[in-house]
Amino acid sequence: MAIKDWPKDEQPREKLLARGPAALSDAELLALFMGTGCKGLDVMENARLLLKEHGPLRLLLDMSAQKLRKLPGLGPARACKLVAALELADRHLRAKLDLGEGMCDPKTAMRYFKQRLRGRPHEVFAVMFLNTRNHMLAFEELFNGTIDAAAVYPREVARRALFHNAAAVIIGHNHPSGSAEPSAADRDITRHLEKALPLVGVRLLDHVVVGEGTPVSMAERGWLEPTLSFRG
Structure with a gap:
C-alpha cells in the first residue's frame, strides 16, 4: 500500500505536522526525506530496508556521500542532500553556542x-x-x-x-x-x-x-x- 493510501493521520508528513518530528520512527523520518522509493519498493519499504541492512540510523547517517549514493533509493542527489542536512544540523548547534x-x-x-x-x-x-x-x-x-x-x-x-x-x-x-x-x-x-x-x-x-x-x-x-x- 502506498503512503498516500494510508489513513491521513498516519502519513509521515501529516503526523509530523500534527505531533512534531519526535513522533516519527526512524523509518518514517527517512521515508519523509526520501519522498519516493525505488523500483519494486514504496518509500517506507525502501527506508526500512536501508535501516535493516545498513542501520541502525546513526551508522547509516555516518556514511559518507560516496557510500550513501550507492544505496538503493538514494543515489547521488539524495545522498548529497542527506549529508548537507546533517551538516546543517551540526552547524545550527555550533552557531547557537558561538552566538553566546x-x-x-x-x-x-x-x-x-x-x-x-x-x-x-x-x-x-x-x-x-x-x-x-x-x-x-x-x-x-x-x-x-x-x-x-x-x-x-x-x-x-x-x-x-x-x-x-x-x-x-x-x-x-x-x-x-x-x-x-x-x-x-x-x-x-x-x-x-x-x-x-x-x-x-x-x-x-x-x-x-x-x-x-x-x-x-x-x-x-x-x-x-x-x-x-x-x-x-
Whole structure:
C-alpha cells in the first residue's frame, strides 16, 4: 500500500505536522526525506530496508556521500542532500553556542560533544573553553589516541585555557568501542584535572564520554566536586 493510501493521520508528513518530528520512527523520518522509493519498493519499504541492512540510523547517517549514493533509493542527489542536512544540523548547534548560548546543564554539553566526536575511528580528547558566564570561547581537539587510549596532559589543557582566558572548561572524549561507560583511567584524568585547573583559576565543569547512544556526563553522575558544577 502506498503512503498516500494510508489513513491521513498516519502519513509521515501529516503526523509530523500534527505531533512534531519526535513522533516519527526512524523509518518514517527517512521515508519523509526520501519522498519516493525505488523500483519494486514504496518509500517506507525502501527506508526500512536501508535501516535493516545498513542501520541502525546513526551508522547509516555516518556514511559518507560516496557510500550513501550507492544505496538503493538514494543515489547521488539524495545522498548529497542527506549529508548537507546533517551538516546543517551540526552547524545550527555550533552557531547557537558561538552566538553566546551558555552551557547551563550537562545535557547541552553531552549533545555538543556527541555531534563533534561520534563516529571517530580513534579516541579523541577535546576541550570546550568557557567564559565566566559559561559561554563558549573555543573548542579544540587536543589529543588523539589509538583505538582505545589517548595520552592526556593536564599542563597542556591548563596552557590552552590560559591562552583563551577561559574561566571554565568542559572536557570530553569518545570511545570507539561503542561503550560510553567511563573507565578507571577516565576517572583518574578527571581527578587530576579537577585538582590542577583551579590552581590557574579555571573550573572543570564536566567530563563527557561519547559512545553509541547517550553520552555519559560525570557531572550528571555526581562524580565532580559540587563547587565545580555548572553554576556560574
